Each structure stands twice: as structure tokens, then as C-alpha cells.
Amino acid sequence: MSHISPVLWQFLVKWLTNFALFPPEASKIAPQMDALYFFMVLVSLVGLTIVVLLIVGFSILYSKKRHPEAVQIEGSTLLEATWTIIPLGLFLIMFVWGALLYFRIYTPPANAMNIYVVGKQWMWKAEHPGGQHEIDSLHVPTGQPVQLTLISQDVFHSFSIPAFRVKREAIPGRYSSVWFEATTPGTYHLFCTQYCGTNHSQMIGEVVVMTPDDFRKWLQGSTSGHSLAQDGERLFASLSCNACHNPRPDARGPNLVGVYGSRLTLSTGQTVTVDDAYLRQAILNPSQNITQGYAPIMPTYQGQISEEGVFALVEYLKNLQSDYRIQQTLNTTVLPANSEGNAAGQAPAAQKAGGQGEVQQ
Amino acid sequence: MSDSTATANGVETEVHHEHPSYQRHHFETVAQQFDATNFAMWLFLLTEIMFFGGLFTAYLILRNWYYPAFVEGSHQLSIFWGTANTTVLIISSFTMAMSVWNAQMRRKGGLLLCLVLTFILGLVFLGIKGIEWHEKWVKYHVPGLHYSDQSFRNPASDPEVYAEYHDKSLAPDMASKVEQYFFLYFAMTGMHALHMVIGIAILGFMIVRAKTGAYTSGHYTFVENFGLYWHFVDIIWIFLFPLLYLISRHQ
Amino acid sequence: MNNANNSSEHEQHIVSPKIYVVILLALLALTATTVAASYVEMYVFNAVVALAIAVLKMILVVLFFMHIKYSTKLTKLTVISGVFIFLGLISMTLADYVSRAWGRW
Amino acid sequence: MSAATIVSLPDQATARIPKMNFLSKENGLLSWLLTGDHKRIATLYLISITFFFFIGGALAGLIRLELLTPQSDLMAADTYNKVFSMHGLIMVFFFLVPSVPATIGNFVIPMMVGAKDLALPKINLLSWYLYIVAGGMMLYTMATGGVDTGWTFTTPLSTHYLNTNVISAGLAVFVAGFSSIFTGLNFIVTIHKMRCPGMTWFRLPLFVWSNYAASILMVLGTPVLAITLVLIVLERAVHIGVFDPAMGGDPLLFQHLFWFYSHPAVYIMILPGMGVISEVVSTFSRKRVFGYTAVAFSSVAIAVFGFFVWAHHMFIMGISNYAALVFSLLTMLVAVPSAIKIFNWAFTLYNGSITFETPMLYAFGFMGLFTIGGMTGVFLGATGTDIHLTETYFIVAHFHFVMVGGMLMAFLSGIHFWWPKWTGRMYPEKISQLAALITFIGFNFTFFPQFILGTLGMPRRYAAYPPEFQVLNVFSSAGATILGVGYLLPILYLTWSLKYGEIAGENPWQATGLEWQTQSPPLTENFPEIPIMDHEAYDYEWLERQQRKEVASV
Numbered sequence A: 001m002s003h004i005s006p007v008l009w010q011f012l013v014k015w016l017t018n019f020a021l022f023p024p025e026a027s028k029i030a031p032q033m034d035a036l037y038f039f040m041v042l043v044s045l046v047g048l049t050i051v052v053l054l055i056v057g058f059s060i061l062y063s064k065k066r067h068p069e070a071v072q073i074e075g076s077t078l079l080e081a082t083w084t085i086i087p088l089g090l091f092l093i094m095f096v097w098g099a100l101l102y103f104r105i106y107t108p109p110a111n112a113m114n115i116y117v118v119g120k121q122w123m124w125k126a127e128h129p130g131g132q133h134e135i136d137s138l139h140v141p142t143g144q145p146v147q148l149t150l151i152s153q154d155v156f157h158s159f160s161i162p163a164f165r166v167k168r169e170a171i172p173g174r175y176s177s178v179w180f181e182a183t184t185p186g187t188y189h190l191f192c193t194q195y196c197g198t199n200h201s202q203m204i205g206e207v208v209v210m211t212p213d214d215f216r217k218w219l220q221g222s223t224s225g226h227s228l229a230q231d232g233e234r235l236f237a238s239l240s241c242n243a244c245h246n247p248r249p250d251a252r253g254p255n256l257v258g259v260y261g262s263r264l265t266l267s268t269g270q271t272v273t274v275d276d277a278y279l280r281q282a283i284l285n286p287s288q289n290i291t292q293g294y295a296p297i298m299p300t301y302q303g304q305i306s307e308e309g310v311f312a313l314v315e316y317l318k319n320l321q322s323d324y325r326i327q328q329t330l331n332t333t334v335l336p337a338n339s340e341g342n343a344a345g346q347a348p349a350a351q352k353a354g355g356q357g358e359v360q361q
Numbered sequence B: 001m002s003d004s005t006a007t008a009n010g011v012e013t014e015v016h017h018e019h020p021s022y023q024r025h026h027f028e029t030v031a032q033q034f035d036a037t038n039f040a041m042w043l044f045l046l047t048e049i050m051f052f053g054g055l056f057t058a059y060l061i062l063r064n065w066y067y068p069a070f071v072e073g074s075h076q077l078s079i080f081w082g083t084a085n086t087t088v089l090i091i092s093s094f095t096m097a098m099s100v101w102n103a104q105m106r107r108k109g110g111l112l113l114c115l116v117l118t119f120i121l122g123l124v125f126l127g128i129k130g131i132e133w134h135e136k137w138v139k140y141h142v143p144g145l146h147y148s149d150q151s152f153r154n155p156a157s158d159p160e161v162y163a164e165y166h167d168k169s170l171a172p173d174m175a176s177k178v179e180q181y182f183f184l185y186f187a188m189t190g191m192h193a194l195h196m197v198i199g200i201a202i203l204g205f206m207i208v209r210a211k212t213g214a215y216t217s218g219h220y221t222f223v224e225n226f227g228l229y230w231h232f233v234d235i236i237w238i239f240l241f242p243l244l245y246l247i248s249r250h251q
Numbered sequence C: 001m002n003n004a005n006n007s008s009e010h011e012q013h014i015v016s017p018k019i020y021v022v023i024l025l026a027l028l029a030l031t032a033t034t035v036a037a038s039y040v041e042m043y044v045f046n047a048v049v050a051l052a053i054a055v056l057k058m059i060l061v062v063l064f065f066m067h068i069k070y071s072t073k074l075t076k077l078t079v080i081s082g083v084f085i086f087l088g089l090i091s092m093t094l095a096d097y098v099s100r101a102w103g104r105w
Numbered sequence D: 001m002s003a004a005t006i007v008s009l010p011d012q013a014t015a016r017i018p019k020m021n022f023l024s025k026e027n028g029l030l031s032w033l034l035t036g037d038h039k040r041i042a043t044l045y046l047i048s049i050t051f052f053f054f055i056g057g058a059l060a061g062l063i064r065l066e067l068l069t070p071q072s073d074l075m076a077a078d079t080y081n082k083v084f085s086m087h088g089l090i091m092v093f094f095f096l097v098p099s100v101p102a103t104i105g106n107f108v109i110p111m112m113v114g115a116k117d118l119a120l121p122k123i124n125l126l127s128w129y130l131y132i133v134a135g136g137m138m139l140y141t142m143a144t145g146g147v148d149t150g151w152t153f154t155t156p157l158s159t160h161y162l163n164t165n166v167i168s169a170g171l172a173v174f175v176a177g178f179s180s181i182f183t184g185l186n187f188i189v190t191i192h193k194m195r196c197p198g199m200t201w202f203r204l205p206l207f208v209w210s211n212y213a214a215s216i217l218m219v220l221g222t223p224v225l226a227i228t229l230v231l232i233v234l235e236r237a238v239h240i241g242v243f244d245p246a247m248g249g250d251p252l253l254f255q256h257l258f259w260f261y262s263h264p265a266v267y268i269m270i271l272p273g274m275g276v277i278s279e280v281v282s283t284f285s286r287k288r289v290f291g292y293t294a295v296a297f298s299s300v301a302i303a304v305f306g307f308f309v310w311a312h313h314m315f316i317m318g319i320s321n322y323a324a325l326v327f328s329l330l331t332m333l334v335a336v337p338s339a340i341k342i343f344n345w346a347f348t349l350y351n352g353s354i355t356f357e358t359p360m361l362y363a364f365g366f367m368g369l370f371t372i373g374g375m376t377g378v379f380l381g382a383t384g385t386d387i388h389l390t391e392t393y394f395i396v397a398h399f400h401f402v403m404v405g406g407m408l409m410a411f412l413s414g415i416h417f418w419w420p421k422w423t424g425r426m427y428p429e430k431i432s433q434l435a436a437l438i439t440f441i442g443f444n445f446t447f448f449p450q451f452i453l454g455t456l457g458m459p460r461r462y463a464a465y466p467p468e469f470q471v472l473n474v475f476s477s478a479g480a481t482i483l484g485v486g487y488l489l490p491i492l493y494l495t496w497s498l499k500y501g502e503i504a505g506e507n508p509w510q511a512t513g514l515e516w517q518t519q520s521p522p523l524t525e526n527f528p529e530i531p532i533m534d535h536e537a538y539d540y541e542w543l544e545r546q547q548r549k550e551v552a553s554v
């Protein structure tokens, strides 16, 4: 006992001095979240107090000693209506308030800076547009909305920053996103909160919030020499995407300049807005959404590009505003058409036969 | 569902002072017993609906996503065998309904005949299913075990189906989704066949008991309840047939 | 012994074989129709028609082969509630999938 | 307490346990293993679920022990994962789901509706055997290395990334599911078809209503879990399936199907407990339940709405935001009937004549703790706060408040309440009141700190955690020890009372349910002859008249 108690004592002192009921509020959304949270705590406390008061009060007033004979009562519609409508009203307020927050957290503003995050068993990899890579940490500036585009390489993970009050699942096979605007410089916890196998509890890291100046310095200090978009460009050439996607009149694929953010009409007649998720889908499962007027000849790159590679391509396509460089690569390297080492690729004959661009169900 | 006590012949069910021997001790009347077991059977069928409900949900979602793959997948199924099997099952449902009628009318011969017919039709159904499954095996269309998506990357390699539908070759990523179709095909028809097997086993048991006159002396609860089960299995097929064979034939 | 509650109700409605035969023929006819319809190119309506026919067949089987037409309210309610929850499962799940395409989520 | 209790025991000097009763009718192991008697099957269930509760509890002890320190030092992370997975699986599927329905429900529902047995005794027995088979499979799973999927079997983790016994665990739950389906089915049939003359729907005790509602959930929800597990097993076996994103399947589909069962399942877990509370609160305040119809219908409302809120477990998992809105709204709606019940029980006390025997103490515990647990459920049901709180210890605290503080309290309340009927003997009152108190205190110590932990952001299912969370975790672990004592006590004194408890007599609580109007323990056929119900439920005046008549006739 005697050797335990000093330790325990230290603990308690430390804990009591740092006692907290909620984590630091380090993002713009945090105080808003806490407002709703404390509203709910308040309602719960009031509700609980009422329930406890009723039970204790009645127990004292109508205990058998004081009140030996029970008086039978059927019920009271008025009372029952009261305690149906008041909780319902309060719950609806919570619903609306909660929904507003939810939409705010999951709707990034247009000027947000994008960081890509890959989750995999059991680490987080972040890719900044400038080409900085991080593992199990995330550096962000204050005063700047940051959007995270998340994906998982294997199972569900969940990217959680309690101090920001945001959290989003990293889903295998699909992009998800979340945004925040950090307000207070400091180092905060980063957790994987979705159970993801053995080392789930080791899939942690830190979020470092810096002033914009410090952040700029950090960016410069940890650059890898080329930006994410440049990586993407290199991939675009080496995977010979430009064999089909080029500005030539006889190109077999659509020109991808400015495709990001545009609206496409699919062969099913639907229209879609091209966003990150759509680009990823178009690269990995091209035949699922066929752009109107084109044949489904684009090969799939599933299993050939890592999620980081896809991020690079997406970032590249996002910033692709002119044909100039594609033209350049085409002129310097002569690329055989459809040469993506896809051993089990389609038979050429089948591709010819696939000249069907018709509009159909 | 109901008890399997031997039945004494000639007990007058309308007389309530004497309990017929098939009445379980905790029921007040035979009517109550019939009602209770019948209701229980219906509830059991509800659970069955939900059981298949999960599969239907999965099917609808994936079909929505991978329609072209589902089209080529369903081209691999034979409408002929599918229709034949539907017919077989509908007729077996009819003979089952007739079994109940015969039991109600206390016609032992008729009951036996109808039960045996149902039994045979059930076996025929499974036989046909077996033929279809065998064909899938031969053509490497059993997902996970014996599978190749050759026929969808290059439909011409499968001349029979190609001659009929002239399928375009699917892009490799879409072609790989046909495996999902076959996974669902086997999961759904497999679950259904499992129910058929159970049904046929019970039918066999009933035939043996019907020979002793068990169901033709007024106590036909078991036949009636089994009939409900059989018809339910029929209904499942009535939905599986269009879902798997019919609705995804056109690109 | 008090057998006060619904004692003499044992007689089940007995459906005549004639009805069974009619239903059988109807079912076979519907099967033929649905197969025939599947050969006609109707776009979305292929699925609609096939499922409508299947529902129709189901209703026939349930009402007559399974005697729901002649059974108690309770049994009818049971069937309906089963179908209701089944549709709930399918429709609310599909609602999620469908509405994912609506916005940027 | 003696001054203010309603216990009316027969004169202990002359009292006897009736010679003929369901326990003494036949002897020998076979007479138990082949029994059709709902009371014996209930007893079998009681023994088996207690066994599993203690296994689950021991695993909980291991969890708490490991979490004493921030590092994963007691066991490696993978062991810890197995421990909490087995804890969750056993507690949910082998303890809580069958707890009240299969034991207390099985025991009293036929008596409450005035029947000799459940409608389908053989199915009832089959249900117990399925439970035992499933339990055996679970123990096998545990003995051969356990499973570490968490109780939620999340795909694609469970299907492609783990090499533990997912298949046998899945099949165990599958079989347990059918056990639960058959129990529910049996209840529904019994309640519809086996009521005695005069027993109209609105004369049924509320315990019957709430079990009826829970049974609907069991019958319609569980099969979806069954098919989902089948798909998981297939997917694992053949490495292809509809949940695998790498093959073009959708892991969210799994979530939809799983929660379609598992949300209703939480109401399967709470509704029967709510029924117990209705009985207990009414009996010990000698009053008809305030607003009988409202309480009855709120159970059904919970059952019906409970089916359509499942996606609130998936708010951050990538469902469409519109769907999140709808499911959040429905979640708010389904919370209201629970609130109605709490207030109705509170007002049942009004103008009553209240005594404080153990079942009542547990019931008070239930009301307080379930209010906290339920309200924190609303925190999670609101989409915005869910983002911050989901997957943290806040959830762990939420569901332990409703499941342990709610249902387990209700279960203990019910066990004490019906113990005299079941065994013919009273449990010792003083020590059981002490146990109730210990449980309450231990419970709050264990789980309240977890709300704070969760708000601070500590994720659930963590074998190791940042050191600043340690103090609260130590509190929690300390509380769990107290709680463990609180649960061990009943086992000891209830066993003791089997032999040494006072003879209870027919109706020690002066309760009105039909089950109390027959001998304790009851006859195999429950009543000497089928009763006729000629009064409302909870009609204490009727009971008094009845007793005066008896006294007069003597």
C-alpha cells in the first residue's frame, strides 16, 4: 500500500489541477458544439432532477407509514400530454440544432485548403498539396479552413480530433471529407476511433496547430521537392493516361482540362458534378460512370495505383487548367496506346467491338 | 409446429367434454390449438420474409450499381429452365393446396396422392436447379470456388450465350462485378433450395404418417401449416425468378 | 371446465378445388406473361412489369392457397405487418443510397 | 423496515411449501431436460444465463483491470480486443437479450394471461436447446482463441482482415438468434391465443404488453441479423461477397443490415425490463399504474418506431446526410415514449402507499439510471453532437447506463420480486437491500466517469490510452470491483434462501397479478382450474375484497 499511495496522490493532485470536463476548444466549431452539448446537459439535469424529485418526494410523502391507504387514480390526460409534448419539443430543438451543426461540419467552405489523408492499419498518412508527407501527425495553420479528404486503404478507420470536435470515418473504397478551422496553436490528440483490428489503440498521433507564419515555415522545411500535383503529372504520363486524354482531335478519351468542378452528362442521361470522389471513381472503376459520347474503353487502374497515387492524380486533375504540358509530354515521349502492362487486359478485338457509345439504360 | 401424438380414429371433435387425444393438455379446445399453431406458423413465415429481405436489399443495391454486369450475368441463366422450374413449383403449390383440401375432406387416398405429387415435384425442382448449378460449375461461374470472368470480358468465348444475346465485352472492372451477381445468385437460390430440402424432408415424414391415416381424421393442422410453409417457399421463388432471370436482360 | 371462449369455431373455411384450379391456371398464365414480357425491350418498365406480376402472383397464392382471404383479421394483420417492415427495410436502406447522389455527400 | 412493509407471510411455524408443485412434480435430470413446462424451462434459462453473465462479468473485470494503467501491460492489444469482443457478445446475446424474456417472461407470462403453459411448449424447449448449443459454440470460440471483431462484426475487418474465429462466433450468434426468435414467437402466440376467459387486452398486466412489444422486435428483427451473419460467413469462406469494397461490395450495406437488427435489439433488451418496473412500482405503491393505456401503447410505439431509426449508428460512416436527418428525427420521436413511461411510473407513486422492499429499490435505481442513459442516447441521436461523442467512452457509458443501469437493474428487481413465487421462499430482505445499494453506488462509480472520459475524447476499444485519462479510469475500475461485489451477493443469498428462506405463501406482496393468486411454487399446470378474469389489472380493491371474503369464509 505504502508504495502505491504516493503515486496515487500525485495522480490526484495532477488530475485535480488539470481537471477538465471537456477537451480544449481549438477550432471554430468547438464552441458551437459545446453550446449544444451544454444545452443538452442542462436539459438532462433538469429532467433528471424532476424525476428524482418526484420519486424522492412521493416516496417521503406517500410512504406507507405516512399514508397507509393508497388512493386509486386512473391517470390524467392533461399531465400525460404535458410530459409527452415538453420532451418532444426539447428533443426536436436538439434535433434541429444538431442537424445545423452536422451540416456545418460536413460542408466545407469553398476556400478551404485541402489535405489528403489515407488511413491504413495502423497509421495515418497525410499528403499536403505542396508535397509534404506526414505520418501520424497533421500540421495545420490557424485561421484557415482546412478540408480533409479521407480514404482508407483497408478497413474502416475514423479520424478524430476531440479538440476540434470533428470526426469522420475513413471508408475503404470511397472518399469522405470533413473540415475545420483551427483557432488556437498547440498540439492536440489525433485518434482513430473506429475499431480497426489489433493495433487500433496505437493508431494515434497529434495535430499540430501553428500560426500561419509558423505553418509556412514548416511547409518549407518539410517539402519533398515536388508538389502532389507534380507527382500526379508524372503518374499521368507514366500510366499513359495521356495516350487517350490529350488535346488531339482523335483522342479516344475526353480532354480532362478543367473537368474538375464541371458537370458531366453520363451515358445514362444523369448529370454529375465532378468532385474528388468522382475522379477517384472514374480512375478506378471507369466503366461505372460512362461519360456520354464515349466508349467504355478506359481500363481500370484498380490495384495498380496506391491510394496516395490516386490522390496525386486527383490533385493534378484538379489543377489542370491548360493543355500545354500534356502536349509537351506527348511530343517528347511516344507512348504506345493502351500500354499499361495490364496482363489480363481486354483482347484488342473486344475493344474494337466495344464501339458502342449509345445512350441506354 | 404441432404435436406429433398419434391420433385415435373416430373422435368427435365437436364434442368438448371429451378431449381428443391429439389435443395438447394446455389447450382448452381443439379450435384454440389449431388457431395457435396456425398463427405461430404465420409468425414464423414473417421471420422468413425478413430473412430473405436482407438478401433482396443487397441484390437491389448491387443491381443498381452494376447494372451492365447484372445483365451479362443474367444472360447466363436459362429462361427455359427458370420457367420450367417456376411452373413446377406452382404446380407443386397447387398439389399442396389440394393435399390440404383432401385432408380437410378426410380423403386419405387423395391426400397421399397429392403429397406424393408434391414430393416428386419438389425433387424435380431441385433436380432442375442441380442442372443449372452444374452448368455454372462447368462454365466457371461459381464465385470464390470455381470462377473465371472470361465470358464477360470476352463474350464471344461463350458461343452459345453469345449467339443469343450478342453481348458486348465488359470493361475488366465491370466484368469483375459479375462475380457479385453470381454470389447473390447462389446465396439466394441456395437459401431457397435449402428451404426446399427441408420442406421435402418434412413431406417425406408426412407421407409416412398420412399412410397411417394420421391427418384424415379431422386433425389436419400439420398439413395445413406445412402447406403454408410450402406456399411461402413458392412465393420466394416467384420473386427470385424475375429478379434473377428476367428483369436484367436488356442493356 | 369452462370452454366459454369461441368453442364451436373449429370449422375452417374449406376452399373448393375449383378455386384452386382457377388460381393454378391464373398463376401459370401470369408466368407465361412475365416471361413473354421479358423479351420485350421496355427499359425500366421491364423490372416494373416483372415485379408487378410477381406481386400479383404472390397475392393470389397468399389469398387462396394460403387461405388468407378466409382467415381472421389477426392473420391478415400479421401478413400486412410483415410486408410493412420488409418494405421499411428495403425502402429506407435504398433511400440512403439514392440520396447519396443528391448532394456533394 | 418491518413497520412499513407489505410482506404478508403465512405463519412460519405452520407454513409449508405445497407438496405438489412444478419443482417437485418429477425428479431426475431427464425430467428437466425433456420438460415442456414453461416454469422449468425458465429455471433452466435462469441458470444458464447466470452462468454466462458471470463469464461476461469476469471478462469485464479483465477489461477494467487492463485499463487501470495507460499502457497495455496486463495483456497485449490483441488479447484485449478479444476480451472486450467476447464481453460484448456474451453480455448482449447470451445474457441481456434472453435475460428478462426467457427467464421471468417465460415463468410468469402464461400465468399472467391465465394459461396452463406457453402455446408451444416444445418450441420453448427447443429455444433453450438452441441457446445452449449457441452458448457451447461461443465457449468453443473462446477456448480456441476467441474472436476480436467487437460485438458489431464490422466489415471488411471481420471478413478479410482478422484470422480469429469469426465463423464460429458468427454461427453461435446465428443460432442464439433463432433461440430468441422462437421465444418471441411463442410469446406472441400465447398472448394472442391463450388468454383466459375475461382477460381482455386492457386487463393484461403491463409486463405482458412490454414483452409482447419486445417479441415483435425479436420475430421481425432477428432474421435480418441471421442472414447478415450468413453472408459474413460465406464471404469469409469463399472470399467474395457483397460487403467487400475491394470486390465492389459495400461495407455500409453490412452496417445497414446489422443495425436493422441491432437497434431494435436494444429495445428487445429494455422493453421487458420496463415491464418489470411497471409491475414492481405498482405493487409496492399499492396503486394502479398511472395512465395504464399510455404505458401499454408506448411499448408498442417503441417497438414500431424502433425499427426505423437504425442508421443513427452510422451518422459518420458515410450515409447520405439526408438519410442522417431522417434517422435523427425518428430517433428523437422514439425517445419520447420512454420519457412517457418514466413519468407515468413516477406518478404512480403519487397518493400511493409506498414500501421499499428490494425490488422497489432496484426499480428506483432503474428509473434514475435509465433517465441518464436515455438522455445521453439523445445526445447521440442528435447528428451534431454525435460527431464528437460517437465511438468514444461516452457511448460506452450510454449503453451501460441503459443496459446495466436499466435492464440489469430491472432483471434483478424482477428476480427478487418473483423469487417467492418461483421457489416458495423469501430472499433475506436486509442483505438484499444492501446489495441493491452497493450495486447502485458501484454502478455510478464505474460508469459515470466514462461520460467525462468520452467527452474528453477517449476512444472506445482502446487497450492503451493517453496518460491524462488515467485517474478517471482508475475510478471506473474501482467502481467495477464494488459492482462485482454487488452482483455476487445476490447469487450467494438467493442460493442460501433456497433452503433457509422463509416460506413465502401465495401472495407475499399482496400483488394483483393472476400469478400471485395461485400457490408458490405453482403447480405444473399453474392453476387448479383456469381462472376467470373479472377485474382490471392492478385492481387492489378487488384484491382486498377477495381477501375479506376469504377471511369471512374461514
Ligand code: HEA
Pocket: A043, A044, A046, A047, A048, A051, A086, A087, A090, D152, D266, D267, D269, D270, D312, D313, D314, D315, D331, D332, D334, D335, D336, D338, D339, D342, D343, D370, D371, D372, D373, D374, D375, D376, D377, D378, D380, D381, D382, D386, D389, D390, D391, D395, D398, D399, D402, D403, D406, D407
Ligand atoms: C438497452 C439498450 C439501449 C437502449 C434502451 C438505448 C436507448 C437509446 N439509445 Fe442507445 N445504444 C445502445 C443501447 C441502448 N440504447 C448500445 C448497446 C449502443 C452502442 C452500440 C455499439 O456501437 O456498440 C447504443 C448506441 C446509440 C447510438 C449510436 C451512437 C453512435 O454509434 O454514434 C445512438 C444514437 O442515436 C443511441 C441513441 C439512443 C436513444 C435516443 C435511445 C432512447 O430510446 C432513449 C429514450 C430514453 C429517454 C429519453 C430517457 C427518459 C427521458 C426522460 C425521463 C425525460 C427527461 C426530461 C426532459 C426531457 C424534460 N444509442
Ligand code: HEA
Pocket: D053, D054, D055, D056, D057, D058, D060, D061, D062, D063, D064, D084, D085, D087, D088, D089, D091, D092, D095, D096, D149, D150, D151, D152, D396, D400, D403, D404, D408, D446, D460, D461, D462, D463, D476, D480, D481, D483, D484, D485, D487, D488
Ligand atoms: C448486458 C450487457 C453488458 C453488461 C451487463 C456489461 C457489464 C459491464 N461492462 Fe460492458 N460492454 C457491453 C455490454 C455489457 N457490459 C458491450 C455490448 C460492450 C461493447 C463491446 C464492444 O465494443 O464490442 C461493452 C464494453 C465494455 C467496456 C469498453 C471496452 C472498450 O471499449 O475498450 C467496458 C470498459 O469499462 C465495459 C465494462 C463493463 C463493466 C465494468 C461491467 C460490469 O457491470 C460487470 C459487473 C459484473 C461483474 C464484475 C461480474 C461479477 C463478479 C465476478 C465474476 C467476480 C470477479 C470480478 C472481478 C475480478 C472484478 N464494458
Ligand code: CUA
Pocket: A119, A120, A121, A122, A156, A157, A158, A192, A193, A194, A195, A196, A197, A199, A200, A201, A203
Ligand atoms: Cu484505425 Cu482504429
Ligand SMILES: [Cu+2]
Pocket: D262, D263, D266, D309, D310, D312, D313
Ligand atoms: Cu440504436
